[in-house]
Amino acid sequence: MECNKDYLRLIKEALEQRRLAFFIGAGVSKATNKNYPSWTKVTETLRKGLSECDETDPLKIAQLYALKFGNLKLKESVKSLFPIKDIPSDIQQAILDLKPHYVIST
Numbered sequence: 001m002e003c004n005k006d007y008l009r010l011i012k013e014a015l016e017q018r019r020l021a022f023f024i025g026a027g028v029s030k031a032t033n034k035n036y037p038s039w040t041k042v043t044e045t046l047r048k049g050l051s052e053c054d055e056t057d058p059l060k061i062a063q064l065y066a067l068k069f070g071n072l073k074l075k076e077s078v079k080s081l082f083p084i085k086d087i088p089s090d091i092q093q094a095i096l097d098l099k100p101h102y103v104i105s106t
Helices: 002-016 026-032 039-048 058-069 071-079 090-097
Strands: 021-024 102-105
Touching: 026 090, 026 102, 039 058, 039 071, 058 071
Parallel strands: 021 102
Antiparallel strands: none
16 A cells, blocks of 8 residues: 555656656557557558558558658558547546646557
8 A cells, every 4th residue: 555655656756847657558549539540550551542552560560551652651651540529438528637747659
């Protein structure tokens, strides 16, 4: 129990000193909106734009797509897979209400 108090104290200090950071995995977003695509869906969409692409590594597929079509087209293609407007979930709103200095996500 003493350990939890130490953690809470450190979190409070970080918040007060404007250096609080959240590291958030994709599960937070996925729980918010079931329509968010998986990495597999994003990769499949990009790979369809590449003729005869046998690559399976998502980062390499994105790089090949950017080399063929440019970074702007890569960004537009990925962005098109996500909802245009979204409402924060309870957990996302709770994080935003804390006003963290950084939010780092996958």
